Amino acid sequence: MKSTTPPHSATAQSTALTHEFEMRFTSTPRGARLARRLVSHRLHDWGYPYNTTVNDTVTLIAAELTANAVRHGHVPGRDFHLRLTSDAAALRIEVTDTRTELTPIPTTPAPDAEAGRGLLLVAALATHWGTTPRTGAPGKTVWARLDTIVRP
Template identity: 70%
Template sequence: MRFTSTPRGARLARRLVSHRLHAWGHPYASPANETVTLITAELTANAVRHGHVPGRDVGLRLTQTGGALRVEVTDTRAEKLPNRGTPCPVGESGRGLLLVDVLADTWGVAPRQSTPGKTVWAELRLPAPGATA
């Protein structure tokens, strides 16, 4: 799906992911729903804040394959790569990707294939059916 590259677009993307996960059998209050929704919130907020190009949308893709949920957020600013460094301890921002790093089992950045930009993705492995955490 595509969303405007605005805070409202990021908020709508986050809500859509939560609703879609619920429809796929991951209830709103479940760890999978809450974790992937938070990851989506961070990735879309970063895309809007750092990847914004006027008139260009943010792309969102959510997939469930095998035992994993994957969220992909695409923007059109290929030159603005996520900073994997340590945030300033007294800064007011810069901790979003630190959260993604802790919550996701794996995440990364890939260039877009046919148009300028990048896709930041994150995956969360799901426990096997019947497994207890």
Template identity: 60%
Template sequence: MHSPSPQRHRPLAPAPSPAVPTEFAMAFTSTPRGARLARLFVSHCLNAWGHPYDGRVNETLTLITAELCANAVTHGRVPGRDFHVRLAAEREGERLRLEVSDTRAERRPVLVSPAETDTESGRGLLLVTALADDWGVTDRRGGPGKTVWASLRAGRPLVG
């Protein structure tokens, strides 16, 4: 009897994984509805990147998005102009950066002190300050206006 010759197995190459996007950017109407849609899109994107809806990263960045978009609609609105949202994964997904841009350059956000509780606005930025690892304001790239950004440590890389 002839014993079969041993087959040589070559290791299989891993199946190519679809590229996980590392950026989400979209324009929204400068209305309360636009602000709600931006918040929902950011939350959905984070979920797709492996940060579940009920997880710390998704809940935190969604709340920051809600505050910054509400500010863009309330204080940065120019009739007929949209606001823009950009969410980017940096450092291989370890850090997430949210940017909300509007066309009102002269209306920069002002952080009020917690003692000024009777002020009409500014308390949302106290929340952003408490939740984000860092935040700030820059001139808007490529146009008039400003960009308010916040960054957050994600705690783990992107998952497709």
């Protein structure tokens, strides 16, 4: 587990801290659940309390992206990687898995479908989202960014 909070540096333009949390999780439902919980706890520690819009929104995005990594990006014996960062303007979550052949595309499922709405939720909740190839190894990273209000 890696979690860092760089030292506070006050400038005329920004007094906000930059935060980073990243960790590998087993590519299982239990790993996805743990990742979601740790995202919520980390956000709370960073000043986005539980049961606030920002914490709830980013935690839901984390739940969807990690569930997709387990369901669609799982390769036996391989973990997924989660990275959460915060700056004065936004929160960004990245989930990396080892499957390259499945590129996430939001589609509208049938009204009675029990699955298939996760990326639609991410697209609706995030300010921006997308995918990038994994650096240095097979796989992909699905990321989402949520713009936040700059705190004084």
